[in-house]
Amino acid sequence: xxxxxxxxxxxxxxxxxxxxxxxxxxxxxxxxxxxxxxxxxxxxxxxxxxxxxxxxxxxxxxxxxxxxxxxxxxxxxxxxxxxxxxxxxxxxxxxxxxxxxxxxxxxxxxxxxxxxxxxxxxxxxxxxxxxxxxxxxxxxxxxxxxxxxxxxxxxxxxxxxxxxxxxxxxxxxxxxxxxxxxxxxxxxxxxxxxxxxxxxxxxxxxxxxxxxxxxxxxxxxxxxxxxxxxxxxxxxxxxxxxxxxxxxx
Amino acid sequence: xxxxxxxxxxxxxxxxxxxxxxxxxxxxxxxxxxxxxxxxxxxxxxxxxxxxxxxxxxxxxxxxxxxxxxxxxxxxxxxxxxxxxxxxxxxxxxxxxxxxxxxxxxxxxxxxxxxxxxxxxxxxxxxxxxxxxxxxxxxxxxxxxxxxxxxxxxxxxxxxxxxxxxxxxxxxxxxxxxxxxxxxxxxxxxxxxxxxxxxxxxxxxxxxxxxxxxxxxxxxxxxxxxxxxxxxxxxxxxxxxxxxxxxxxxxxxxxxxxxxxxxxxxxxxxxxxxxxxxxxxxxxxxxxxxxxxxxxxxxxxxxxxxxxx
Amino acid sequence: xxxxxxxxxxxxxxxxxxxxxxxxxxxxxxxxxxxxxxxxxxxxxxxxxxxxxxxxxxxxxxxxxxxxxxxxxxxxxxxxxxxxxxxxxxxxxxxxxxxxxxxxxxxxxxxxxxxxxxxxxxxxxxxxxxxxxxxxxxxxxxxxxxxxxxxxxxxxxxxxxxxxxxxxxxxxxxxxxxxxxxxxxxxxxxxxxxxxxxxxxxxxxxxxxxxxxxxxxxxxxxxxxxxxxxx
Numbered sequence: 001x002x003x004x005x006x007x008x009x010x011x012x013x014x015x016x017x018x019x020x021x022x023x024x025x026x027x028x029x030x031x032x033x034x035x036x037x038x039x040x041x042x043x044x045x046x047x048x049x050x051x052x053x054x055x056x057x058x059x060x061x062x063x064x065x066x067x068x069x070x071x072x073x074x075x076x077x078x079x080x081x082x083x084x085x086x087x088x089x090x091x092x093x094x095x096x097x098x099x100x101x102x103x104x105x106x107x108x109x110x111x112x113x114x115x116x117x118x119x120x121x122x123x124x125x126x127x128x129x130x131x132x133x134x135x136x137x138x139x140x141x142x143x144x145x146x147x148x149x150x151x152x153x154x155x156x157x158x159x160x161x162x163x164x165x166x167x168x169x170x171x172x173x174x175x176x177x178x179x180x181x182x183x184x185x186x187x188x189x190x191x192x193x194x195x196x197x198x199x200x201x202x203x204x205x206x207x208x209x210x211x212x213x214x215x216x217x218x219x220x221x222x223x224x225x226x227x228x229x230x231x232x233x234x235x236x237x238x239x240x241x242x243x244x245x246x247x248x249x
Numbered sequence: 250x251x252x253x254x255x256x257x258x259x260x261x262x263x264x265x266x267x268x269x270x271x272x273x274x275x276x277x278x279x280x281x282x283x284x285x286x287x288x289x290x291x292x293x294x295x296x297x298x299x300x301x302x303x304x305x306x307x308x309x310x311x312x313x314x315x316x317x318x319x320x321x322x323x324x325x326x327x328x329x330x331x332x333x334x335x336x337x338x339x340x341x342x343x344x345x346x347x348x349x350x351x352x353x354x355x356x357x358x359x360x361x362x363x364x365x366x367x368x369x370x371x372x373x374x375x376x377x378x379x380x381x382x383x384x385x386x387x388x389x390x391x392x393x394x395x396x397x398x399x400x401x402x403x404x405x406x407x408x409x410x411x412x413x414x415x416x417x418x419x420x421x422x423x424x425x426x427x428x429x430x431x432x433x434x435x436x437x438x439x440x441x442x443x444x445x446x447x448x449x450x451x452x453x454x455x456x457x458x459x460x461x462x463x464x465x466x467x468x469x470x471x472x473x474x475x476x477x478x479x480x481x482x483x484x485x486x487x488x489x490x491x492x493x494x495x496x497x498x499x500x501x502x503x504x505x506x507x508x509x510x511x512x513x514x515x516x517x518x519x520x521x522x523x524x525x526x527x528x529x530x531x532x533x534x535x536x537x538x539x540x541x542x543x544x545x546x547x548x549x550x551x552x553x554x555x556x557x558x
Numbered sequence: 559x560x561x562x563x564x565x566x567x568x569x570x571x572x573x574x575x576x577x578x579x580x581x582x583x584x585x586x587x588x589x590x591x592x593x594x595x596x597x598x599x600x601x602x603x604x605x606x607x608x609x610x611x612x613x614x615x616x617x618x619x620x621x622x623x624x625x626x627x628x629x630x631x632x633x634x635x636x637x638x639x640x641x642x643x644x645x646x647x648x649x650x651x652x653x654x655x656x657x658x659x660x661x662x663x664x665x666x667x668x669x670x671x672x673x674x675x676x677x678x679x680x681x682x683x684x685x686x687x688x689x690x691x692x693x694x695x696x697x698x699x700x701x702x703x704x705x706x707x708x709x710x711x712x713x714x715x716x717x718x719x720x721x722x723x724x725x726x727x728x729x730x731x732x733x734x735x736x737x738x739x740x741x742x743x744x745x746x747x748x749x750x751x752x753x754x755x756x757x758x759x760x761x762x763x764x765x766x767x768x769x770x771x772x773x774x775x776x777x778x779x780x781x782x783x784x785x786x787x788x789x
Contacts, residue, residue: 008353037261037360041269079260079355086263086418093419103418106262111355114261118352124653124693126352136284138296143345144653145300150307151695152647157308181445184314188324189449191312192333195305196457201648202297208611208641209662209709210633215296218657218670297651 007075014067014119021065021120026129028227032234033117039238040109043245045102051109053241058112060237065120072119076111083107123147128218137215145202153195160187257409258350258365261358265416272412273363279371283340295338302334303342303349314442322438327369328377328401329443332394333450333458336378343370368408377401377443391444398443400478402436561624562586563717563745564610571605571616579605580616581769587717587745594756594777595749596786597766603749604644606766607719610747611641623716637666640715640744644722646702650694655705656681658694662713680712684738700731704738717745724752753777753787 015022021029040054062069087100118126127147131140164183264272287295306326313321330339347365350356357365377397384393410428414420420428450457564587571580579602587593595603608614610622612632620627622635643649652658659677664670681687686704694702703723710718724732732755739746739759750756756763756777763780765773773783781787 011353034359037358041262041360042266076355082258082260083263086413086420089421089424090417090419093421093424096419099417103263107260107358108262110261110358110360114352114355114359123352124657127653136281138284138287139280139341139345141296142299142303142341143348145297145651146303146307146345146349148651148653148693148695149301149304149647153301153304154308154311157311161312180315184312185442185445185449188309188312188446189453191308192305192446192450193453193457195301196298198648199298199301201643201645202301202651204608204613205641205643205649206297206651206661208613208636208639208643209713210636210666211661212633212665216664216670218664218674 010071011115011118012122015122017066017120019064019066019120021061024120024230025221025223025227026121026125027132027223028231029117029121030126030129030133032231033113035231035235036113036238037110039242040106040113043106043242045098045105046246048101050102050245051105053244054238055109057234057237057241058109058116061116062112065116067116067119072112072115076108076115079107079111080104131217137217140217141215149195149198149202153191153198156194157187157191160191257368257406258347258357259361259368259409259412260355261360263358263416263418264361264364264412268412268416269360269364272367273360276363276366276371280340280344280366283337283344283371287335287337287341298334299338299342300345302330302338303345306330306342306346309446314438314445322435322442324442324446325402325435325439327373327405328381328394328397328439329446331374331378331401332381332397332443332447336374339374339378340370343374364409364412368405368412372408373401373405376404391448394444394447395440398440399436402439403432406432406436560589562621563589563591563623564747565619565621565624566609567619569606569609569616569618569620571609571614579769580609583618583769583771585764585771587747589716589745590743591762592739592746592760593748594760594763595747595766596751596753596756596763596780596784597772601766602769603766604721605769607641607721607747607749610717610719611636611639613641633666637713638716640710640713640718642703642706642710642718642720642723644725646699646706646726647694649706649709650697650702652694654691654693655686655697655708656690658705659709659712662709666713676712677708680708684708684711698731699726699728700734703727703731703735707738711742715744717747718742720746720748720750722750723748724750724755753781757781 036054036057040051043050043054045051059069062072083103083106087103090103091097091100121129124144124147127140127143130143131137164187287299306324309324309326311323313323315321327339327343330342334342344366347357347362347370351359351362351365377400380396380400381393384390384396387393406428410420410425564585566583566585569580569583569585570578572578583602583606585606595606597603605614609616609620609627612620612627612635615627622638625631625634625638627635650658652661656674656677659680660670660673663673663676668676678687678690681690684704684707686701686708689697689701689705694705697705703726707718723735727735732752736755736758739748746759748756748760760777763774763777764771765780765784765786767784773780775783
């Protein structure tokens with residue numbers, strides 16, 4: 001978990017930097033990422049170089065966003081086992097190497113795209129952007145409070161684990177599996193209760209400050225000309241890359 | 250591989266366009282309905298509760314339960330949430346978790362969000378809830394809880410395998426068999442952990458459970474549970490048949506046609522961007538997605554207006 | 559004679575599980591006063607405070623600035639009573655400090671831009687405008703308490719209610735908070751175990767025992783009478 005927390009911290013740090021991409025409206029960046037992902041998803045594996053054009057577009061994004069390319073390329077690798085497994089399985093079954101390697105390439109490029117999006121967009125802005133694109137207010141508020149209380153609850157779980165391992169150090173040299181189960185489920189139940197009470201406290205604080213059941217969300221900023229231009233440029237680049245990628249050589 | 254297989258968060262780039270597009274089209278109104286129901290049926294205090302419980306699931310997944318043979322498992326949580334907070338709330342929580350996992354940890358893709366939501370937040374939640382609801386007032390309640398945990402994992406996994414097969418991923422019967430074994434072990438774990446945690450929560454404070462516990466339409470529930478079981482069995486069976494899926498997929502017209510082998514290069518240049526059979530289908534799928542998005546937005550606005558009027 | 563900011567008569571409350579928490583509390587407080595609420599854990603201090611913001615509803619009469627607490631007056635009462643909770647993490651639930659501070663006015667029908675402007679103004683007043691776009695999770699306990707206070711002050715309350723404000727604070731942060739409280743013109747009611755903090759900020763103390771007010775008077779006198787201090 002510490003590893004995971006570190007990962008999201010790294011994203012936060014990148015997102016606080018400044019570049020042309022950082023300054024774009026979050027809605028535009030989300031749409032651009034989706035357009036790009038659709039481009040990747042529809043590129044047929046007609047040649048080993050089919051994905052080169054979209055990769056070039058992506059590389060431009062990383063460069064313009066002033067993100068550490070090496071680190072992002074490395075981080076994107078976390079998703080490779082999944083497509084690699086199913087690619088290999090599929091290849092062994094029907095001998096179609098092109099399809100198998102397309103799975104891996106597409107997944108990897110798609111993961112890098114999400115990293116690029118998150119690297120140039122702070123999470124709170126991104127969630128507001130989702131609201132602006134029509135995601136229901138309830139879902140966005142749930143996302144916001146999930147993000148807000150995630151670290152708090154995880155820290156709590158960690159403290160409980162530490163306390164538990166201190167308590168029985170050396171006392172039960174051979175703990176039975178049953179007692180371990182009982183302890184783990186008891187700990188989760190306590191954590192469930194703590195979370196429940198935390199939610200009650202939060203709700204109480206919201207009500208005390210005038211919340212009456214309906215959320216008011218700030219009106220999103222206007223979608224500036226520069227944001228339209230950005231979206232148009234990305235879309236054009238994707239279409240061109242997509243055409244270039246499907247030329248069979 | 251184990252960790253990935255257990256959770257089955259499908260990344261982008263694996264599902265074919267018709268598959269991910271139609272699953273997005275199915276998941277968006279599905280989640281929308283859950284939100285609408287949740288808004289209507291429960292108190293205003295629910296929003297922070299859903300968020301904090303989402304955080305609880307993240308934390309709970311770090312708590313290890315020993316399985317034996319030096320390995321351990323952990324709670325996935327869909328069934329537990331459905332049983333404690335109700336299926337509508339569970340759907341909203343799991344959808345939020347999937348969105349954050351995709352964004353922050355690249356666990357599952359963005360275009361595949363519809364597929365993952367359908368598998369885990371809709372199918373998994375209802376598969377976990379129905380057996381529980383069905384048996385909740387009888388003396389087989391514990392069995393219902395176990396079956397809920399078990400079925401939620403099995404149904405999610407079966408749906409994921411179905412989607413992969415429809416997308417053209419070939420799997421030999423041996424692979425299907427081994428994966429089914431892994432899923433079965435994970436599912437049994439989920440059932441046992443769900444029973445243990447639910448009982449412990451009830452001992453601490455029964456007031457924390459919010460799900461309605463009345464007697465449901467029993468026959469309807471039985472029917473749905475039976476359908477789920479048959480779906481799981483059916484998917485695994487058809488998946489294991491050689492060519493079972495290719496022919497099925499071709500019949501219902503969702504097979505991905507981009508399986509061009511490199512060893513047979515085309516002699517001439519062509520730009521199949523808007524010409525190919527698959528791309529027409531892809532664009533039809535995307536068009537459908539845009540239409541669904543528009544409908545949901547409009548319906549959502551209308552509902553909001555109605556509420557405030 | 560002016561109207562008391564808080565006027566409570568015969569307040570009784572029993573929790574749904576049957577535990578009696580308040581057994582007839584009478585309490586008045588005037589504008590400009592700062593009252594410390596002392597008493598053991600479970601003596602009913604927090605339960606009493608929750609009634610002032612209408613978060614719990616018992617039997618008896620509660621008036622805030624002359625306004626009797628009822629369903630109709632609830633929004634106005636909640637604006638008038640600024641509640642600072644013990645755990646700032648409960649109170650700071652929005653993604654950034656600025657959004658959190660603007661939450662109150664925004665949900666009372668103030669326009670979004672105006673809410674944001676008021677929120678920025680308060681942050682400047684409390685000297686924490688640098689925290690504006692920070693996420694609450696990364697703040698120190700002292701900063702969190704200040705941000706929570708900002709979220710309450712932005713509603714222009716007539717009376718501030720604090721539940722154990724010093725719990726998570728280190729001594730320098732407690733010191734800062736005491737200084738800040740002395741500067742704020744609103745009436746203040748502070749439930750606390752910290753007798754030194756109470757002596758520094760409050761000009762009167764009320765002692766709770768068994769869901770009733772067992773005694774009141776100057777902080778020193780109350781502390782002596784109930785042996786309420788470290789030796």
